[in-house]
Amino acid sequence: MTPPELAVQEATAERAVRRVVNDLCIQVATVNGSGSQTANLVLLRALFQMGIPVSGKNLFPSNIAGLPTWFTIRASRHGYIGRKKEIDVLVAMNLETAREDVLAMEPGSVVLYDETFKLNAVRDDLIFYPVPFDRLVAPVCPDAKLRKLVRNMIYDGVLARLLGIDLAYMDKALTRQLAKKAKALTLNQAALGAGFEFAATSLEKRDPFVVEPMGATAGKILVEGNAAAAIGAMMAGVTVVTWYPITPSSSVCETLTTYMRKYRMDKDTGKATFAIVQAEDELSALGMALGAGWMGARSMTATSGPGISLMSEFTGLGYYAEIPTVIFDVQRVGPSTGLPTRTAQGDILSTALLSHGDTRHPMYLPCSVSEVYEMAIDAFDLAERLQTPVFVMSDLDLGMNTWMSDPFRYPDKPLDRGKRLTTDKLAELGDWGRYKDVDGDGIPYRTTPGDGLPVYFCRGSGHNEHGQYSERAADYVANIDRINRKFQTARALMPPAVVDAVQGARIGIIGYGTSHWGILESRDQLRLEAGVESSYLRLRAFPFGPEVADFVAAHDRVYVVEQNRDGQMAGLLKLDLDATLLHRLRSVLHYDGMPLDARTVTNEILTQEGR
Amino acid sequence: MTMTTSATPAPGKKVNRIGLELSAYRGGKSTLCAGCGHNAISERIVEAFYEMGVDSRRVIKLSGIGCSSKSPAYFLGQSHGFNSVHGRMPSVATGAMLANTDVTAIGVSGDGDTGAIGLGQFAHLMRRNVPMIYIVENNGCYGLTKGQLSPTADIGSTLKNGVVNDLPAIDLCALAIELGASFVARSFSGDKKQMASLLKAAIAHRGTAMLDIISPCVTFNDHEGSTKSYSYVKDHEEPLEEISFVPFFEDITVDYEPGTVRQVSLHDGSTVFLKKLAGDYDPTNKATARRVIYESAARGEFATGLIYVEPSRPDFLTLLNVIDQPLASLPTEKVRPSREVLEAIMDSLR
Numbered sequence: 021m022t023p024p025e026l027a028v029q030e031a032t033a034e035r036a037v038r039r040v041v042n043d044l045c046i047q048v049a050t051v052n053g054s055g056s057q058t059a060n061l062v063l064l065r066a067l068f069q070m071g072i073p074v075s076g077k078n079l080f081p082s083n084i085a086g087l088p089t090w091f092t093i094r095a096s097r098h099g100y101i102g103r104k105k106e107i108d109v110l111v112a113m114n115l116e117t118a119r120e121d122v123l124a125m126e127p128g129s130v131v132l133y134d135e136t137f138k139l140n141a142v143r144d145d146l147i148f149y150p151v152p153f154d155r156l157v158a159p160v161c162p163d164a165k166l167r168k169l170v171r172n173m174i175y176d177g178v179l180a181r182l183l184g185i186d187l188a189y190m191d192k193a194l195t196r197q198l199a200k201k202a203k204a205l206t207l208n209q210a211a212l213g214a215g216f217e218f219a220a221t222s223l224e225k226r227d228p229f230v231v232e233p234m235g236a237t238a239g240k241i242l243v244e245g246n247a248a249a250a251i252g253a254m255m256a257g258v259t260v261v262t263w264y265p266i267t268p269s270s271s272v273c274e275t276l277t278t279y280m281r282k283y284r285m286d287k288d289t290g291k292a293t294f295a296i297v298q299a300e301d302e303l304s305a306l307g308m309a310l311g312a313g314w315m316g317a318r319s320m321t322a323t324s325g326p327g328i329s330l331m332s333e334f335t336g337l338g339y340y341a342e343i344p345t346v347i348f349d350v351q352r353v354g355p356s357t358g359l360p361t362r363t364a365q366g367d368i369l370s371t372a373l374l375s376h377g378d379t380r381h382p383m384y385l386p387c388s389v390s391e392v393y394e395m396a397i398d399a400f401d402l403a404e405r406l407q408t409p410v411f412v413m414s415d416l417d418l419g420m421n422t423w424m425s426d427p428f429r430y431p432d433k434p435l436d437r438g439k440r441l442t443t444d445k446l447a448e449l450g451d452w453g454r455y456k457d458v459d460g461d462g463i464p465y466r467t468t469p470g471d472g473l474p475v476y477f478c479r480g481s482g483h484n485e486h487g488q489y490s491e492r493a494a495d496y497v498a499n500i501d502r503i504n505r506k507f508q509t510a511r512a513l514m515p516p517a518v519v520d521a522v523q524g525a526r527i528g529i530i531g532y533g534t535s536h537w538g539i540l541e542s543r544d545q546l547r548l549e550a551g552v553e554s555s556y557l558r559l560r561a562f563p564f565g566p567e568v569a570d571f572v573a574a575h576d577r578v579y580v581v582e583q584n585r586d587g588q589m590a591g592l593l594k595l596d597l598d599a600t601l602l603h604r605l606r607s608v609l610h611y612d613g614m615p616l617d618a619r620t621v622t623n624e625i626l627t628q629e630g631r
Numbered sequence: 632m633t634m635t636t637s638a639t640p641a642p643g644k645k646v647n648r649i650g651l652e653l654s655a656y657r658g659g660k661s662t663l664c665a666g667c668g669h670n671a672i673s674e675r676i677v678e679a680f681y682e683m684g685v686d687s688r689r690v691i692k693l694s695g696i697g698c699s700s701k702s703p704a705y706f707l708g709q710s711h712g713f714n715s716v717h718g719r720m721p722s723v724a725t726g727a728m729l730a731n732t733d734v735t736a737i738g739v740s741g742d743g744d745t746g747a748i749g750l751g752q753f754a755h756l757m758r759r760n761v762p763m764i765y766i767v768e769n770n771g772c773y774g775l776t777k778g779q780l781s782p783t784a785d786i787g788s789t790l791k792n793g794v795v796n797d798l799p800a801i802d803l804c805a806l807a808i809e810l811g812a813s814f815v816a817r818s819f820s821g822d823k824k825q826m827a828s829l830l831k832a833a834i835a836h837r838g839t840a841m842l843d844i845i846s847p848c849v850t851f852n853d854h855e856g857s858t859k860s861y862s863y864v865k866d867h868e869e870p871l872e873e874i875s876f877v878p879f880f881e882d883i884t885v886d887y888e889p890g891t892v893r894q895v896s897l898h899d900g901s902t903v904f905l906k907k908l909a910g911d912y913d914p915t916n917k918a919t920a921r922r923v924i925y926e927s928a929a930r931g932e933f934a935t936g937l938i939y940v941e942p943s944r945p946d947f948l949t950l951l952n953v954i955d956q957p958l959a960s961l962p963t964e965k966v967r968p969s970r971e972v973l974e975a976i977m978d979s980l981r
């Protein structure tokens with residue numbers, strides 16, 4: 021043992037005796053393409069199987085191989101699954117970033133590293149565990165070409181020993197991951213064992229972090245948001261899926277394709293009960309989805325910011341010609357190509373008002389994997405009910421990261437196919453007009469090609485309530501006002517905000533989407549560390565329900581927390597709320613591309629509160 | 632040669648084989664300029680669907696934006712119509728056909744709509760072979776925005792105000808063949824007989840049937856110096872063959888001299904007879920088809936007729952292995968997997 025490390029041991033002695041149980045953040049720094057994902061997911065799943073609440077976040081660059089990548093695993097006995105900025109255990113596998121990563125750490129935290137990096141020379145207030153990766157991997161993996169992939173399992177073995185994870189959990193997770201690849205499984209098992217053995221014989225534990233089994237994950241699942249969206253779309257009975265690849269939304273349609281090929285083939289004929297088409301661009305993707313929606317099929321597309329902007333013209337057509345379809349927007353950092361592999365909530369305003377003229381679109385704002393699943397199902401019902409494009413606003417953090425969740429519920433409602441004209445209804449109505457507001461909710465009755473009912477001409481140009489081309493001022497106003505009535509109807513059909521009103525709290529927090537997780541934890545910090553009580557309203561949809569105005573009215577200051585520079589949701593709220601309430605709104609903004617963390621919210625609110 | 636029985640017309644008014652009069656195939660009154668080539672094409676569409684006895688309630692008509700794209704309002708008034716956005720009708724038509732192949736789709740576009748803003752979507756429609764008729768009403772200019780040059784204007788042709796086009800024309804037929812189209816024809820809005828046969832063959836074809844129809848714009852592009860004026864096209868049209876079309880439900884009675892005629896059988900059992908005018912033109916040979924387009928263009932002529940056909944190429948829906956029943960009307964049991972499926976997926980995530 022080198023002298024600086026001895027010094028560290030003294031410096032952190034207090035922490036060492038304290039024992040921090042089931043509350044730590046591990047960050048693995050590697051290079052993309054190096055095959056570390058297996059090791060990372062095995063570690064994540066082993067903790068999960070021990071019953072500890074976990075979340076996994078991938079911070080990856082926009083290229084295929086060779087650049088720095090970080091994977092963060094957070095284990096929290098309190099159930100916090102948002103991002104935590106402070107790293108407790110760094111696994112330094114990438115020389116390029118190792119020095120910088122180490123310099124960013126809090127005193128007393130842990131660095132497990134490739135011994136050749138000599139990181140213990142960088143600082144003297146951390147706990148260093150050098151590991152001779154090359155020496156350990158050689159005997160367990162005779163094929164030199166495979167060593168690069170297998171050596172990652174060594175840090176899993178070392179961590180298992182240091183943190184106190186029973187090897188059986190690791191082995192189970194590894195077997196699940198590589199069950200179909202026998203050779204890879206054997207090699208990785210050997211590497212796992214070698215790491216564990218090395219730590220047992222050559223490392224002396226000097227850090228306080230330990231994990232112990234607890235019962236908080238029984239029955240739960242681990243899933244990415246995009247997979248949840250795909251499962252939801254399949255359960256919603258989607259039949260036409262058209263898309264164009266873009267990070268971070270591609271895996272929605274890729275995962276959907278896998279599931280549909282498995283579960284949606286017709287038993288009698290062996291043919292697909294769906295069509296999935298990779299379009300030539302986002303314009304076509306939405307054009308196809310609208311063509312299918314017009315014909316009466318449940319259709320969808322998935323994209324991200326750059327695709328959303330290309331979809332603007334067609335979205336306006338869908339809005340004005342009143343055609344149902346569902347658009348998943350997995351948001352990433354813009355403007356332009358921005359940071360394609362980083363997260364943001366930057367499409368809120370543009371999507372809400374996408375296209376030209378007077379347009380407004382219903383948006384779902386899921387915060388969790390189970391919510392994105394449920395909202396995916398609801399979105400198809402709503403699109404058909406309202407006969408309009410409906411957006412599900414996810415983001416990279418939710419879509420591409422691994423989240424713990426209760427299993428998804430089987431949908432208990434039948435598919436809502438909306439106001440389809442029937443022969444009976446036609447007889448009752450007498451004079452059917454495609455765009456007539458029969459029921460006062462702004463939603464007309466529609467026919468679809470081939471159904472044998474009266475035809476109409478669908479167009480994005482001015483039309484009267486019979487769908488006939490019209491440039492008359494009165495027809496235009498009547499039509500555009502009716503469509504707005506339909507949008508007001510959406511307020512009652514979409515999920516209300518979730519409100520946690522705290523007695524006596526003077527400040528309120530409004531959040532949505534993945535910001536939820538940072539806000540949840542921040543409210544505890546505000547209360548426990550600064551004695552500040554806060555109420556919380558989590559938006560789940562646009563248009564907003566009446567509870568939003570009530571919430572703002574009930575608090576002196578309301579912090580709208582979001583992941584963009586310009587306070588886009590605050591802007592939408594300002595368009596919607598009574599002018600007398602606007603002065604109460606303040607923004608807490610986070611837009612560096614990293615998932616929102618609690619500390620950022622806490623610090624900003626305390627600063628604005630003058631504390 | 633398969634022989635089928637002719638339908639017996641009902642006594643009284645003249646009706647087609649499904650008992651409908653020609654008037655049932657008409658649409659609204661055209662608002663295009665009197666004499667516009669697009670109007671003549673609409674009339675031929677009305678006649679072709681009438682004569683083929685297609686139930687127009689099972690037809691969808693789609694278009695982009697432009698004078699030409701307005702024309703679906705002027706034919707088949709009993710069909711669902713869709714004016715989409717400028718140049719992007721191919722995607723809407725593709726989505727519609729994915730949802731329900733029980734209908735016949737006819738798309739109408741302009742040369743600007745197809746060759747400029749919509750070139751990408753046009754290309755992919757041809758590649759995919761989506762079952763539909765795709766008509767380009769080609770006047771070499773933008774009509775609706777008042778006469779600007781379009782990408783099919785020939786090099787050296789002039790606008791009314793004297794502006795000369797310096798760029799080579801995009802030949803949409805050559806491009807379509809290149810991209811994998813399975814039915815490519817060119818005609819002229821003034822050639823009633825040829826257009827009638829081609830339209831009927833297009834209805835009988837399974838796959839994308841692309842018809843590029845030179846359709847002079849009397850208001851902006853019918854002057855001297857234009858190569859898409861009535862007089863220029865009349866003087867430079869070079870039919871490749873004389874076409875006769877015999878639908879599957881009619882007896883074949885025409886007597887052709889063997890050796891001078893080529894017979895092409897289409898998907899639904901209909902037959903196209905091509906009486907050779909130009910040597911031994913073979914419309915199933917891609918290389919010949921391309922050559923004839925280039926050679927006639929070099930002479931400043933338009934080769935018209937059925938330029939290329941590949942009746943056996945599988946259409947997009949067949950390639951996707953989609954169930955025969957329209958996706959749009961599948962019942963819940965077919966589209967929502969069971970509780971057990973969701974359970975199995977949840978288990979796989981534990």
Ligand SMILES: Cc1ncc(C[n+]2csc(CCOP(=O)(O)OP(=O)(O)O)c2C)c(N)n1
Nearest residue numbers: 696697698699717741742743744773774775
């Ligand atoms: C996105 C967009 N850009 C431009 C226009 C304006 N515009 C309408 S029709 C047209 C050209 C039509 O020309 P063509 O397709 O040749 O049809 P024609 O009118 O000659 O039949 C243009 C540019 C539009 N409607 N949408």
Ligand code: SF4
Nearest residue numbers: 664667698774848849
């Ligand atoms: S402007 Fe030209 S293309 Fe348009 S309707 Fe008139 S003649 Fe036809």
